[in-house]
Amino acid sequence: MPDPPTPRVQVRRLPERASYDRDLINSILDEALICHVAFVHDGTPVAIPTIHARVGDTLYFHGSPASRMLRGMRSGEAISVNVTLLDGLVIARAAFHNSMNYRSVVLFGEPRIVEDPDEKWRALEAVTEHVLPGRWADSRPMTEKEMKGTLVAAVTIDEASAKVRSGGPGDDAADYELPIWAGVIPLELRPDDPITDPRQTVDAPPPPYVGEYRRP
Amino acid sequence: MPDPPTPRVQVRRLPERASYDRDLINSILDEALICHVAFVHDGTPVAIPTIHARVGDTLYFHGSPASRMLRGMRSGEAISVNVTLLDGLVIARAAFHNSMNYRSVVLFGEPRIVEDPDEKWRALEAVTEHVLPGRWADSRPMTEKEMKGTLVAAVTIDEASAKVRSGGPGDDAADYELPIWAGVIPLELRPDDPITDPRQTVDAPPPPYVGEYRRP
Numbered sequence: 033m034p035d036p037p038t039p040r041v042q043v044r045r046l047p048e049r050a051s052y053d054r055d056l057i058n059s060i061l062d063e064a065l066i067c068h069v070a071f072v073h074d075g076t077p078v079a080i081p082t083i084h085a086r087v088g089d090t091l092y093f094h095g096s097p098a099s100r101m102l103r104g105m106r107s108g109e110a111i112s113v114n115v116t117l118l119d120g121l122v123i124a125r126a127a128f129h130n131s132m133n134y135r136s137v138v139l140f141g142e143p144r145i146v147e148d149p150d151e152k153w154r155a156l157e158a159v160t161e162h163v164l165p166g167r168w169a170d171s172r173p174m175t176e177k178e179m180k181g182t183l184v185a186a187v188t189i190d191e192a193s194a195k196v197r198s199g200g201p202g203d204d205a206a207d208y209e210l211p212i213w214a215g216v217i218p219l220e221l222r223p224d225d226p227i228t229d230p231r232q233t234v235d236a237p238p239p240p241y242v243g244e245y246r247r248p
Numbered sequence: 249m250p251d252p253p254t255p256r257v258q259v260r261r262l263p264e265r266a267s268y269d270r271d272l273i274n275s276i277l278d279e280a281l282i283c284h285v286a287f288v289h290d291g292t293p294v295a296i297p298t299i300h301a302r303v304g305d306t307l308y309f310h311g312s313p314a315s316r317m318l319r320g321m322r323s324g325e326a327i328s329v330n331v332t333l334l335d336g337l338v339i340a341r342a343a344f345h346n347s348m349n350y351r352s353v354v355l356f357g358e359p360r361i362v363e364d365p366d367e368k369w370r371a372l373e374a375v376t377e378h379v380l381p382g383r384w385a386d387s388r389p390m391t392e393k394e395m396k397g398t399l400v401a402a403v404t405i406d407e408a409s410a411k412v413r414s415g416g417p418g419d420d421a422a423d424y425e426l427p428i429w430a431g432v433i434p435l436e437l438r439p440d441d442p443i444t445d446p447r448q449t450v451d452a453p454p455p456p457y458v459g460e461y462r463r464p
Binding site for chain 2: 040044045065066068069070071072074075076077078079080081083096098099100110111112113114116118121123124125126127128130132134136138140156160163164167168170171172173174175178181182200201207208209210211212213214215216217218219220221222223224225226227228229230231232233234235236237238239242245
C-alpha cells in the first residue's frame with residue numbers, strides 16, 4: 033500500500049481505515065457529485081459545497097467570478113477538499129459502537145486559476161460530464177461571453193488520502209449475546225424518474241443517459 | 249422573511265435563494281445525516297464530515313478526544329458548519345445553465361466543550377436519535393468509561409443561513425426552441441433493505457424503525 037505523500041494528509045484517527053491508493057482516491061472523487069472546499073474568509077474557516085471534476089491528476093472547480101470560494105482560490109493559499117460518500121448506517125448493540133459506512137477523500141493543495149482557454153474549455157466539459165456523462169455533446173455549447181463569466185480553478189491531486197469504513201458493527205464481545213438486532217442499513221443516493229421541463233415545447237424524450245442515470 | 253443575523257452569514261451569491269427562517273434551517277439540519285465542519289489546523293483550512301444533532305437552538309458534535317476537529321473546538325475559535333442535501337440534477341439546454349437542486353445551511357459559531365454530564369448524555373442520545381429515531385431506548389446504554397472516552401462539543405444556532413434551489417432549469421429565452429430534452433433528475437439518499445449482522449446469534453428481527461427507515 034502506498035505511503036502518505038505528506039504529513040498533513042496522513043490519516044491519524046483510525047489509520048486502519050486509511051488508504052493512499054490513487055485508484056481508490058480517483059474512484060471516490062469520480063462517484064461523488066459534490067465536494068466541500070475549506071478555505072479561510074475574513075479570518076474564519078468556511079466549508080462550501082461545490083461541483084468538482086477530475087481530469088487525470090487535476091481536480092477542477094468552477095463558478096461565478098464573484099464567488100467567495102473562487103476569489104479565495106486566486107490567492108493561491110492552501111485549501112483542502114473533502115468528498116464523502118455515505119454507504120450505510122452501522123447499527124451496533126451498544127450506542128457507543130454505532131457508526132457509518134462511508135468512503136471519503138481529503139485533499140490538500142494550492143489552487144491556481146485556469147487561464148488557458150483550451151484547458152478551461154476541457155475543464156467545463158469535464159464538469160458537465162462528471163455530473164451527467166453524455167450531456168456535453170447534446171448541450172447548447174458555451175458562448176464566449178459565458179466562458180468569460182465563468183471562473184475555473186484547479187488543484188493537483190498529489191496530496192490526498194482516502195478513508196473507508198465498510199462492513200457490520202463491531203460490538204464488545206459480551207454484547208453479542210444481548211437480544212438486540214444489529215446490522216447495517218445500506219444507503220445510496222438514488223435517482224428518481226426524470227421530470228421533463230414544463231416549459232419544453234419541442235418533442236424531445238429524455239435521452240438514455242438521463243433515463244438510465246446512475247452514479248458510476 | 250427574517251433578516252440575516254450577522255454580516256458574515258449573509259448569503260451574497262444568488263441572494264434570492266437565501267433564507268434566514270429558523271424552521272427551514274432546522275428542517276435541513278435535522279434531515280441531513282452528516283455535516284461538514286470547517287476549521288483551521290496548522291494554518292490550513294480543513295473540512296471534515298461528521299455527525300451532528302440538534303436540540304433546540306444547539307448543534308452537537310461528538311467523537312474521540314483525539315480527533316483534530318474536536319481538539320480544535322476546545323480552543324473556542326470560530327468554526328463554520330455546512331449541511332447540504334442534494335435534491336436533483338437540473339439539466340438545462342445550455343451547458344452554462346446546468347445546476348443542482350439542493351437545500352443547504354451555513355452556520356458560524358464559537359464551539360464549547362460540553363462538560364455537564366446530563367447535557368452530555370442528552371447530546372449523545374440526540375446524536376443516536378438524529379441518525380436512527382427510536383434506537384437510543386433499544387441500545388445497550390453508554391457506560392461511564394465510554395462517556396469519558398467521548399468528547400462532545402456544541403455551538404449555538406444563532407448565526408445561520410439557508411440556501412435553497414428547486415424547480416426546473418432556467419435557460420435563455422432563445423434556447424427553449426432547441427430540440428434538446430431538459431428537466432430535472434430528482435435525487436434522494438435512499439435506504440436499502442437492512443442487513444442483519446452475520447455475527448448475530450439471538451433471534452431479533454429488525455425493529456420497525458430499521459425496516460421502515462426514511463429520512464424525515
